[in-house]
Amino acid sequence: MHILTAKNLNKTFHENVALHNVDLEIPKQSIFGLLGPNGAGKSTFIRIVNQIINADSGQIQINGENLASKHIGTIGYLPEERGLYKKMKVGDQLLYLAQLKGLSKKEAVQKIKAWLERFEASDWLNKKIEDLSKGMQQKVQFISTVMHEPELIILDEPFSGFDPINASLIKDEILRLREKGSTVIFSTHRMESVEEMCDYIALINKSEKILDGEKSKIKNDFKSNQYSLVHRGNGISTNDTFSLEKKAELGEGLQQSTLKLLSGASSNQLLQELINQKVDIVSFKEDIPSINDIFIQLVKGENQNIPTS
Amino acid sequence: MSKIGLIIKREFDSRVKKKSFLLATILVPLLFPAIIGGMIYFAIEESKNAEQQKVYVLDEAGTFNFENDKKYAFEELNLSLEEAKTIFTESEAYALLYFPEFELANPEGIVMYAKKNPSLQASSYFENQIESQIRDQKLKESGISEKEMEGLKTNISLSTINVSDSGEEKASSAGVAYGIAYAFSFLVYMFVLIYGTQIMQGVIEEKSSKIVEIIVSSVKPFQLMLGKVIGVASVGLLQFAIWVVLIFALSAGVFAMFDLNPADMQTAQESMSGMNGGSNAQAMMENSKAGEILNIVYDIPYAYYISVFAFFFISGYLLYGALFAAVGSAVDNITDAQQFTMPITMPMIIGFLGTFMFVMPEPDGNVSFWLSIIPFTAPVAMMARVAFGVPAWELALSMGLMVIGFVFTIWMAGRIYRIGILMHGTKVNYKTLLKWVKTNS
Numbered sequence: 001m002h003i004l005t006a007k008n009l010n011k012t013f014h015e016n017v018a019l020h021n022v023d024l025e026i027p028k029q030s031i032f033g034l035l036g037p038n039g040a041g042k043s044t045f046i047r048i049v050n051q052i053i054n055a056d057s058g059q060i061q062i063n064g065e066n067l068a069s070k071h072i073g074t075i076g077y078l079p080e081e082r083g084l085y086k087k088m089k090v091g092d093q094l095l096y097l098a099q100l101k102g103l104s105k106k107e108a109v110q111k112i113k114a115w116l117e118r119f120e121a122s123d124w125l126n127k128k129i130e131d132l133s134k135g136m137q138q139k140v141q142f143i144s145t146v147m148h149e150p151e152l153i154i155l156d157e158p159f160s161g162f163d164p165i166n167a168s169l170i171k172d173e174i175l176r177l178r179e180k181g182s183t184v185i186f187s188t189h190r191m192e193s194v195e196e197m198c199d200y201i202a203l204i205n206k207s208e209k210i211l212d213g214e215k216s217k218i219k220n221d222f223k224s225n226q227y228s229l230v231h232r233g234n235g236i237s238t239n240d241t242f243s244l245e246k247k248a249e250l251g252e253g254l255q256q257s258t259l260k261l262l263s264g265a266s267s268n269q270l271l272q273e274l275i276n277q278k279v280d281i282v283s284f285k286e287d288i289p290s291i292n293d294i295f296i297q298l299v300k301g302e303n304q305n306i307p308t309s
Numbered sequence: 310m311s312k313i314g315l316i317i318k319r320e321f322d323s324r325v326k327k328k329s330f331l332l333a334t335i336l337v338p339l340l341f342p343a344i345i346g347g348m349i350y351f352a353i354e355e356s357k358n359a360e361q362q363k364v365y366v367l368d369e370a371g372t373f374n375f376e377n378d379k380k381y382a383f384e385e386l387n388l389s390l391e392e393a394k395t396i397f398t399e400s401e402a403y404a405l406l407y408f409p410e411f412e413l414a415n416p417e418g419i420v421m422y423a424k425k426n427p428s429l430q431a432s433s434y435f436e437n438q439i440e441s442q443i444r445d446q447k448l449k450e451s452g453i454s455e456k457e458m459e460g461l462k463t464n465i466s467l468s469t470i471n472v473s474d475s476g477e478e479k480a481s482s483a484g485v486a487y488g489i490a491y492a493f494s495f496l497v498y499m500f501v502l503i504y505g506t507q508i509m510q511g512v513i514e515e516k517s518s519k520i521v522e523i524i525v526s527s528v529k530p531f532q533l534m535l536g537k538v539i540g541v542a543s544v545g546l547l548q549f550a551i552w553v554v555l556i557f558a559l560s561a562g563v564f565a566m567f568d569l570n571p572a573d574m575q576t577a578q579e580s581m582s583g584m585n586g587g588s589n590a591q592a593m594m595e596n597s598k599a600g601e602i603l604n605i606v607y608d609i610p611y612a613y614y615i616s617v618f619a620f621f622f623i624s625g626y627l628l629y630g631a632l633f634a635a636v637g638s639a640v641d642n643i644t645d646a647q648q649f650t651m652p653i654t655m656p657m658i659i660g661f662l663g664t665f666m667f668v669m670p671e672p673d674g675n676v677s678f679w680l681s682i683i684p685f686t687a688p689v690a691m692m693a694r695v696a697f698g699v700p701a702w703e704l705a706l707s708m709g710l711m712v713i714g715f716v717f718t719i720w721m722a723g724r725i726y727r728i729g730i731l732m733h734g735t736k737v738n739y740k741t742l743l744k745w746v747k748t749n750s
Contacts, residue, residue, distance in 0.1 A: 014744065050526040052731070054749075077526040081733060083519030088323065099315050100527035144523065 003028045003152055003183045004049065009058035011044050018044040019055070020207045026185065026200070031178055033198035033215070034187040035291065041207040042187040043080060046154055050077050062152070073102035076150035080157045080187075082141055084129045090116075090140055091125040094147060101148040108147075115143045138166050146177060153177060154185045159193055171197065191292045201291060205299050215291070222294045225261040226287040227270065230254055232280040241265045241273050254282065312528045313536045320511065320540025325547070334548050338555035345560065362403035367393045370410045373442055380434075397422060406435065413446055490669055490696035493618055494689045496549075498661045501626050501688065502654065504545040505633040509646060511537055512637025512730070521730045530727035534638075535719070538630045542623070617695050620708060625688025628715040629653065635722035638729030639737045639745075660686030664693045672697035682707050684714025721746055 004026040011019040019041045026032045034042050047053045049060060051067065060067040062074060085093055091112065098108035116122045119139050129137060138161070146153060153174075159167045174184055174197070186194045195201075195215070202212035211218065226245060229236075232253050238244050242265065246258040261270055267286065274281060289297070324330055361382045366375060367390060375383035381403070386393045390407060397405040405422040421427065421435060448458055512534075515521045524533055636649040660680060667676040672694045680690035681699070687707050691699070728745040729737070 014748075047731075052522065052525050052530075072527055075526070077523065079519075079522040079526070081519045081522055085323070085515075085520055086518055092322075096315065096319055097523065097527070100312055100524065 001028050002026055003063060004185075005061045005064075006045070006049075007059045007061075009045065009048065009060070010056045011041075011048065011053070012056055017207045019048075019058075022058070022204070022207075022209050024202055024209065024212065026183060028183055029178060029181055030199040031174065031184045031186065031194075031197050033191075033194050033201040033291075034185055034204065035189070035191050035194075035201055035295065036204035037189050040189075040204045042189075042204055043156060045204070046077070046079075046156055046185070046187055049154065050075060073148060074151045076101075076145045076148065076153045078141065078145040078153075078155045078158060080160070082161075084137065084141060084144070086130040087128055089126050089128055090121075090132070093129065094140070094144055097144045098148055101150075103148050111147045111149070112143070115147050119143065135163055135166055138162050139169075142166075142170055142173070146173070146182075150182065152183050152185070154187070156187045157190075158186060158188070159190070191295060192290065195291045203291075203295055203298065205295075210298055211294070218294065219288055219291075222289045222297070224287065224289070227259045227261070227267065228283075228285050228287055229257045229259055229274070229279075230282040230284075231257065231274075232282065236274070236277060236279055239273065242270050258287070313532045313539075316528065316533060316536025317540040317543065320537050321543050324507075324541070324544045330544070330548070334551050335555075338552050338559060341556055341560070346566070363400070365393060365397050365400075365402050365405040366408075367405065368408045370408060372413075372446055373408060373439070375438065375442075394422065398424075403427075404431075404435075406439075413443065413450065416443055486696045487669060489614070490664075490672075490693035493614075493692035493696065494661065494664045494668075497618075497622055497625055497688045497692055498657065500545055500549070500622060501629045502657060504541050504626065505629045505653075506650075507544075508538055508541050508630050509633040509637035509650070510643070511541065512634050512726075513640065513643060513646065516638065516730055516733075517642060525727075525730065530730060531723045533730075534631070534634050534723055534726045538627065538634060538719075542626055542630065545626075614695065617704070618692060621688040621692050621711070624708075624711045624715050628684060628688075628711070628718050629657065631715070631719040631722035635725040635729070635742075638726040639732075639742060641733065645737075656685035657689070660689040664690050668693045672699075678703065682710060684711050687711055687714075724748075 002025045004024070006022060006024040009019050009022040009024075011017075022041070022045065024045075034045065036042050044053070048055050049067070051069065051072065062071045065071075088096075094112045094115075095105070095108050098111065099105065103111070112125075113122070116125065121136065121139060124132065124136065124140070129140065132140065145155070155174075158170065162170060178184060186198065188194050198215050200213065201215050201218065203210050230250065232255070236244060236257060236259075240262060242259045242261050244257055245260050246256075248256045250256050259270065261267065271284065361377070362380060364375075364381050364383050365386050366373065366383050367386045367388065375381075377383060384402075386396065388396070393405060393407070403423065404427065407420040407422065409418040411417055411419075419439065421432065427435075445458060449455075515524070521533075528536075632653050633650070636646055636653065639649065640646045663676065663680045663686060667674055668680060668690050671677060677690065677694060680686045681694050681703070687710070691704070691707050695704070724746045725742055728748060735741070
């Protein structure tokens with residue numbers, strides 16, 4: 001079951017195409033990474049889901065229903081550009097935002113209390129935002145995103161601007177929220193930062209989706225059948241099972257070789273061959289590409305603006 | 310509560326709870342009566358404390374005879390001019406009036422010596438005294454007796470009566486109409502400018518604190534804009550209501566304290582409370598000028614004025630408030646806003662100046678007509694015209710265009726706003742604004 005399905009989304013801003021025929025399916029209770037460089041169209045997609053802007057054409061469904069204003073309360077949104085009313089008290093501010101999401105005053109007050117307790121912040125209730133430290137403000141910001149217990153939580157560049165302590169706190173919260181049934185969409189151009197958390201990913205480049213699916217499966221698909229071997233001393237002679245791609249001296253008599261299986265061969269055959277050759281093996285590991293590697297591989301040559309971080 | 314209600318409430322609360330609101334709301338009404346009271350107080354004190362000042366008169370022909378009054382005591386000198394001057398400079402007297410011998414037909418050489426520059430009031434007082442004495446002398450010479458002269462003195466104050474088509478007569482006063490025109494148009498002008506700017510600041514604050522994207526994920530940008538415009542207006546109306554009540558209460562207190570024309574007030578009040586049978590009081594009232602003005606003030610069709618005022622007050626505010634909101638959404642900070650606020654405040658200022666230059670001197674003139682019809686200047690100009698009386702069809706036309714005007718600016722502002730609030734760091738010019746208006750979101 002998918003919580004969100006997008007079909008054939010198109011959006012153009014004054015001749016700049018922001019989204020071109022984008023299809024997406026986001027499974028329930030997953031953490032979904034929406035990845036791509038700056039300006040790829042991620043924020044446009046998110047704004048359309050949040051009904052801040054309308055798509056030129058295409059369709060979005062939430063739980064099988066066409067996106068409508070009643071879904072505002074089902075979504076929690078942390079925009080990339082974020083802030084709060086500086087002169088408003090924490091309690092008033094959260095109450096206002098919760099009520100805008102459709103909570104009754106009574107419900108909102110309860111939830112705010114519970115969340116502030118969770119973050120050990122109960123005594124902030126009557127403090128103005130401007131009197132809080134940056135880290136505290138970030139916590140309030142996060143509470144404002146999730147306090148109405150949305151089914152779908154959308155976080156645009158969630159860890160930019162959060163300090164490491166808050167970032168890990170929020171990582172834990174996100175995992176907890178998924179356990180409780182929420183679906184989380186991460187949008188980021190820093191692929192390594194959310195790669196570890198995502199169950200599914202979609203890659204967007206130049207306003208088009210170029211890849212999507214389960215993360216482990218994608219990684220599998222992009223495996224190049226290469227293995228890293230660290231060994232001592234004598235060299236390796238290749239045969240019809242594998243080829244030697246790279247070789248490097250690690251010092252203290254250690255060497256690292258990158259070996260590639262040739263068609264049909266298995267890793268056991270490779271190991272067998274190495275043992276037969278009396279190679280002194282220290283470690284043997286399959287090379288699994290990172291999402292970043294995959295992304296670079298996919299867009300190489302067509303996009304100069306690839307993040308290298 | 311509906312979402313727009315929540316927005317209005319937040320805008321209202323966040324402003325009313327500010328200390329500056331409390332301060333302005335209390336201080337402004339205190340200031341007005343304090344200034345008026347202060348002025349009255351000093352005026353009364355001055356006239357109380359003012360000693361009679363001595364004025365020497367050296368009249369070589371012996372034609373003049375000055376009577377002492379509250380301000381001046383006259384003393385005749387029968388000396389030469391030089392001696393008189395010495396006495397004057399050594400004394401504490403205010404002035405020395407010197408009359409050489411002169412022909413009545415051609416009075417020349419009259420001099421007033423004073424130690425410091427005499428006030429305009431003082432010199433015109435003496436001029437009047439001398440002129441009237443010379444006139445009396447001339448009349449005497451032409452053979453008119455003193456008794457006949459007494460009979461010639463008249464005091465006149467012109468009262469004007471408006472005759473309506475139905476033949477009904479109503480006392481009117483250009484002064485009262487002018488006062489009302491001034492007050493109403495000034496209030497509209499101030500209100501729109503002060504609270505329009507507040508809307509703009511609010512929008513810029515939301516934009517620069519980056520909260521706006523969170524808000525518009527819950528409400529439509531148009532709702533947010535409208536909520537802000539209405540919220541700020543309700544703050545303004547509350548403040549305005551408090552001012553009116555406080556100013557009236559305090560002014561009444563100040564007037565009571567100085568015991569100003571209690572008799573006139575009393576008769577006026579009596580005649581007002583007993584309008585039907587109080588012909589006696591009515592008659593009494595018409596005797597005094599003050600009573601007459603009170604009569605006119607009482608006769609003002611308040612319900613009409615106030616409803617017209619409310620209409621232009623609110624529609625003018627909506628028209629300009631929406632434009633201010635649009636400007637706020639298009640820029641990143643107050644300094645960038647200036648290039649766009651100019652064209653908004655310009656028609657406002659033109660309307661205000663036009664009201665003083667054209668509408669007040671000539672309420673039914675051509676320029677006045679156009680100023681009161683065009684929606685951008687109408688709120689100020691029409692309020693001034695209403696005080697002098699406006700044909701019903703002109704008022705209806707102006708109101709109709711006003712409604713079209715503010716619906717149009719709100720629509721246009723809404724289209725700029727929904728895009729503008731999400732734009733950061735883009736340099737915006739009029740061409741971009743036009744593009745936003747045309748864009749479908």
